[in-house]
Amino acid sequence: MKKVEAIIKPFKLDEVKTALSAVAVQGMTVTEVRGFGRQKGHKEVYRGAEYVVELVPKIKIEVVVPDQTVTRVVETIAKAAKTGKIGDGKIFVSPVEEAIRIRTSERGEGAL
Amino acid sequence: MDMQALDQAIESLEDIERFFRKGQEWLKKQHEEGMPGGELCKSRSALMDGVLGRLWNRALVLREDRKSPSGLSLQAVGGYGREELSPFSDIDLLFLHLPGNGKDLKEWTQALLHPLWDWGLTVGYTVQTPKDSWRASQKDLDLLLSFLDARWVAGDRGTYLRFKEEFSRGLKSGKEKEVILKIQQGALSRHKKFGDSVFVLEPEVKEGKGGLRDYHAAFWAAEIKYHIRSTQEITDYSLLSEREWETYSRALGFLWRVRNQLHYAHGRREDRLSFEDQEAMARALGYKGEDAFRSTESFLKDYFNQALQVHHLSWNMLEKCLNEAASSARIWGHKKPPEIAPGFFLYRGRLALSDPSTFDRNPFSLWRSFEIIHRHGMEMSATLKEAISQRLDLVSERFRIAQESTRAFLSFFEQSGHLYQVLEEMHETGFLRRFIPEFDRVHCHIQYDRYHLYPVDVHSLYAVQELENLEKKSSPPTWPLLEELTKEIKDPGLLKLAALIHDLGKADGSPHALLGEKIAESIGTRLGLSIERIDILRFLVREHLAFAEIAQRRDLNDENLIFRFAQTMRDGERLKMLYLLVFADLRAVGPSAWTAWKDSLLRELFIKTMHLLEKGEGLKKEDQERVIGIQREVMELLRGQVLPPKISDYLVNIPSRHYQVHDARAIGRQILMAERLADQVVVLDAEEKPEEGYDEITVVARDEPGLFAKFCGAMTANLLNILSAQISTWENGIAVDQFRVQSLIEEGLLQPRRWNKLQEDLKKVLEGKVAVTTLLQEMVPPLFHRYSPSRFTTRVEVDNSASDFYTVVEVFTPDRPGLLYQIAHKIFEMGLNLWMARISTKVDQVVDVFYIQDLSGEKVEGEEKISMIKRELLEELER
Numbered sequence: 001m002k003k004v005e006a007i008i009k010p011f012k013l014d015e016v017k018t019a020l021s022a023v024a025v026q027g028m029t030v031t032e033v034r035g036f037g038r039q040k041g042h043k044e045v046y047r048g049a050e051y052v053v054e055l056v057p058k059i060k061i062e063v064v065v066p067d068q069t070v071t072r073v074v075e076t077i078a079k080a081a082k083t084g085k086i087g088d089g090k091i092f093v094s095p096v097e098e099a100i101r102i103r104t105s106e107r108g109e110g111a112l
Numbered sequence: 113m114d115m116q117a118l119d120q121a122i123e124s125l126e127d128i129e130r131f132f133r134k135g136q137e138w139l140k141k142q143h144e145e146g147m148p149g150g151e152l153c154k155s156r157s158a159l160m161d162g163v164l165g166r167l168w169n170r171a172l173v174l175r176e177d178r179k180s181p182s183g184l185s186l187q188a189v190g191g192y193g194r195e196e197l198s199p200f201s202d203i204d205l206l207f208l209h210l211p212g213n214g215k216d217l218k219e220w221t222q223a224l225l226h227p228l229w230d231w232g233l234t235v236g237y238t239v240q241t242p243k244d245s246w247r248a249s250q251k252d253l254d255l256l257l258s259f260l261d262a263r264w265v266a267g268d269r270g271t272y273l274r275f276k277e278e279f280s281r282g283l284k285s286g287k288e289k290e291v292i293l294k295i296q297q298g299a300l301s302r303h304k305k306f307g308d309s310v311f312v313l314e315p316e317v318k319e320g321k322g323g324l325r326d327y328h329a330a331f332w333a334a335e336i337k338y339h340i341r342s343t344q345e346i347t348d349y350s351l352l353s354e355r356e357w358e359t360y361s362r363a364l365g366f367l368w369r370v371r372n373q374l375h376y377a378h379g380r381r382e383d384r385l386s387f388e389d390q391e392a393m394a395r396a397l398g399y400k401g402e403d404a405f406r407s408t409e410s411f412l413k414d415y416f417n418q419a420l421q422v423h424h425l426s427w428n429m430l431e432k433c434l435n436e437a438a439s440s441a442r443i444w445g446h447k448k449p450p451e452i453a454p455g456f457f458l459y460r461g462r463l464a465l466s467d468p469s470t471f472d473r474n475p476f477s478l479w480r481s482f483e484i485i486h487r488h489g490m491e492m493s494a495t496l497k498e499a500i501s502q503r504l505d506l507v508s509e510r511f512r513i514a515q516e517s518t519r520a521f522l523s524f525f526e527q528s529g530h531l532y533q534v535l536e537e538m539h540e541t542g543f544l545r546r547f548i549p550e551f552d553r554v555h556c557h558i559q560y561d562r563y564h565l566y567p568v569d570v571h572s573l574y575a576v577q578e579l580e581n582l583e584k585k586s587s588p589p590t591w592p593l594l595e596e597l598t599k600e601i602k603d604p605g606l607l608k609l610a611a612l613i614h615d616l617g618k619a620d621g622s623p624h625a626l627l628g629e630k631i632a633e634s635i636g637t638r639l640g641l642s643i644e645r646i647d648i649l650r651f652l653v654r655e656h657l658a659f660a661e662i663a664q665r666r667d668l669n670d671e672n673l674i675f676r677f678a679q680t681m682r683d684g685e686r687l688k689m690l691y692l693l694v695f696a697d698l699r700a701v702g703p704s705a706w707t708a709w710k711d712s713l714l715r716e717l718f719i720k721t722m723h724l725l726e727k728g729e730g731l732k733k734e735d736q737e738r739v740i741g742i743q744r745e746v747m748e749l750l751r752g753q754v755l756p757p758k759i760s761d762y763l764v765n766i767p768s769r770h771y772q773v774h775d776a777r778a779i780g781r782q783i784l785m786a787e788r789l790a791d792q793v794v795v796l797d798a799e800e801k802p803e804e805g806y807d808e809i810t811v812v813a814r815d816e817p818g819l820f821a822k823f824c825g826a827m828t829a830n831l832l833n834i835l836s837a838q839i840s841t842w843e844n845g846i847a848v849d850q851f852r853v854q855s856l857i858e859e860g861l862l863q864p865r866r867w868n869k870l871q872e873d874l875k876k877v878l879e880g881k882v883a884v885t886t887l888l889q890e891m892v893p894p895l896f897h898r899y900s901p902s903r904f905t906t907r908v909e910v911d912n913s914a915s916d917f918y919t920v921v922e923v924f925t926p927d928r929p930g931l932l933y934q935i936a937h938k939i940f941e942m943g944l945n946l947w948m949a950r951i952s953t954k955v956d957q958v959v960d961v962f963y964i965q966d967l968s969g970e971k972v973e974g975e976e977k978i979s980m981i982k983r984e985l986l987e988e989l990e991r
Binding site for chain 1: 969
């Protein structure tokens with residue numbers, strides 16, 4: 001099992017959700033986050049007052065999937081979240097030791 | 113008990129248990145068949161009385177002397193004493209004995225308690241003398257209140273009576289007021305502990321505001337003050353009117369039934385209506401709807417309605433017990449109260465009515481009470497609230513539209529004062545629902561999800577409060593931009609009114625923005641607002657959802673999106689008001705609705721839109737109408753040639769600016785050209801305009817970096833001087849460039865040889881078969897020397913603040929053929945992307961404005977990069 005974590009542009013959430021459900025990814029965790037990478041954030045000026053946004057709002061999506069579907073899931077997210085412009089985000093894949101469904105105590109891939 | 117009971121056969125423990133269990137089953141069945149809440153509680157008490165009576169009897173029979181310990185009596189206290197036992201409520205017992213007879217009671221009490229514990233009941237008990245009880249209760253208010261409800265169950269009545277005497281004597285000593293105040297304070301801190309509002313996501317049926325404890329508090333106060341023994345006596349002492357009592361008992365019955373159901377659903381004592389419980393509760397109580405959501409919403413609406421009543425009426429009762437009298441006349445007697453305004457005075461810091469018949473004599477004096485509150489910010493006394501609630505019939509249709517009413521109501525919004533306080537009192541007394549009937553339909557209307565905490569009416573009031581809070585400067589400012597805007601807007605009163613009515617369309621479900629708009633118009637007209645103000649009101653209600661949605665769901669880097677949004681906003685004033693309204697709306701939804709994260713996006717949308725509005729290009733209403741007109745015309749023109757959905761697709765993808773410079777005929781032609789890109793790499797069209805002195809060429813191709821440079825190069829190589837150009841990139845990736853050119857030779861542009869060569873050259877360049885430089889080299893060289901140096905110097909300006917989306921590069925330089933190619937090619941070489949350009953020639957000077965982005969789709973950032981652009985362009989131009 002692997003955890004796929006994606007940081008994406010906020011307005012891409014619906015698109016990514018739809019795309020993931022099309023590849024049978026049933027559940028996910030979504031968090032509102034802020035951050036920066038190469039896209040350093042920007043400055044907004046209103047009436048001479050500067051509003052610096054150093055941490056740009058993004059959405060973080062986390063899904064845990066069986067090993068054999070990781071590639072497909074990563075591709076799906078990347079395609080749906082891409083705009084080609086700076087700030088599209090990143091995807092990280094990490095190993096997951098164990099997964100348990102609280103209600104039934106199922107373990108492993110059956111808990112996903 | 114009496115001899116008759118003793119004569120009966122000794123019941124075994126098994127028998128008694130069976131009796132108990134059968135009783136419980138019977139109760140459950142009764143509940144499932146719809147037994148009212150209060151009745152069930154009473155029945156359970158009666159059951160426990162029966163069980164305890166039998167146990168007492170059995171203990172009696174088992175003793176050697178067949179006598180109960182002298183002077184021992186058994187009382188039910190607390191909820192059991194009041195006969196309000198829910199299915200799994202605790203049983204609280206008080207054993208009273210006479211002084212000196214305290215020993216040897218253990219055996220007796222255990223004989224009663226052990227079975228109960230064995231059967232799974234939670235039983236609390238104390239064993240005391242009446243005097244001890246009194247003393248203990250002096251130190252512990254909860255104990256005092258528990259004993260207040262004591263009810264004899266078995267044993268020596270005499271001891272019980274002595275106990276009662278002890279208490280009434282003790283209470284008479286003038287401590288009543290003190291105790292009642294403590295009860296009230298206890299209620300207030302309990303409220304705070306459980307959310308301080310009737311409306312919470314997971315109501316506490318017992319401890320919350322509007323819960324059963326409010327009723328207990330009121331009842332205890334009445335017991336202490338008037339020594340009432342049963343709820344029937346509440347009306348006897350005018351603590352509640354007959355009609356109020358009916359409402360009250362119905363509300364209590366509702367709460368009890370909910371609580372009983374909660375107990376049965378969980379199989380144990382449970383007083384919290386958790387989120388998970390709510391749906392099941394709605395079903396169990398018989399709420400049917402088209403879906404589970406609707407029926408749960410319906411149930412919650414009723415629940416909050418009843419809880420509101422319980423709180424409201426309990427509080428009234430409490431106040432009355434504290435204030436000693438129901439009418440002011442009895443308070444003051446001969447002393448004339450100091451009037452704060454004609455007909456009104458302050459009692460204990462709250463506004464009260466001098467003469468109860470004030471409203472009858474002049475209905476409009478209802479406004480006076482609210483005006484005083486607006487000015488001073490105090491609360492209304494219970495009696496004043498009652499007086500208003502009881503004369504709501506005075507708020508007739510004529511009252512609503514009378515100028516005195518509308519003027520007074522609007523003044524609360526337009527003049528500074530305690531607006532929220534006024535609205536809250538209007539809401540609590542029911543006045544608001546009468547004056548603005550649209551509020552009636554959203555009364556207690558809950559949106560059933562974890563996001564919306566308050567029902568619509570309460571939420572709307574909170575939204576107004578948020579705007580009021582924003583006006584009070586905080587230091588340091590929590591939301592600097594919003595606080596700034598709050599000072600800038602010209603009609604803050606109208607904004608607050610919008611906040612009050614923005615969600616009234618919700619009573620009929622979604623989409624509520626459009627329905628809300630109609631309601632806004634209706635209310636605005638009724639209040640006599642000007643047409644301009646009604647227009648703004650409708651705008652705010654209509655668009656309040658769009659703002660937040662676009663900020664979070666759309667790409668804010670898309671200039672076209674912002675442009676279209678700016679068109680909807682029309683002017684900066686409206687935009688500011690809308691941003692403020694969205695802020696207030698989100699803050700008033702619930703704890704998690706407004707975050708700095710969300711504000712980042714909202715603010716970005718606001719500022720970008722504001723910038724466009726300030727520049728004002730193409731955003732006037734006439735411009736918008738023009739676009740729509742052109743689109744319609746194009747649909748007509750192309751009918752039969754292109755499928756309508758395809759036409760629409762193009763039209764949507766054409767940037768707004770493009771509509772500013774091209775008419776329907778031109779756009780129609782361009783779309784037809786774009787269609788031919790299916791099998792051609794580039795499509796050209798030209799029109800000779802000898803009267804103007806130039807020819808117009810339109811080139812359409814798939815966009816790619818450096819495309820414009822290629823066009824320019826090919827045209828220069830074909831001996832055309834480019835006078836001006838309109839560059840446009842459509843959102844579906846199609847470049848549509850229009851050039852005005854002058855031929856450098858006699859031969860006309862549209863002569864077949866020349867025209868074909870131009871087309872061929874462009875085709876070869878775009879297919880990569882030949883480089884532009886090659887074409888230029890093959891050109892007749894002398895042309896480049898025909899121009900003498902101009903008196904104008906070359907200047908390059910880079911403006912990075914003119915647009916939120918592009919870096920604007922302006923080039924001022926003497927005109928010469930091939931110039932445009934030079935610049936465009938250089939821009940391409942620097943790794944920049946050209947989105948739009950305005951090329952023009954004034955006499956012999958060229959003023960070219962390029963809107964560029966770097967290859968990652970953003971403005972060019974950084975001083976270094978910008979200097980580099982200037983430097984390299986200048987170098988190129990001065991070669």
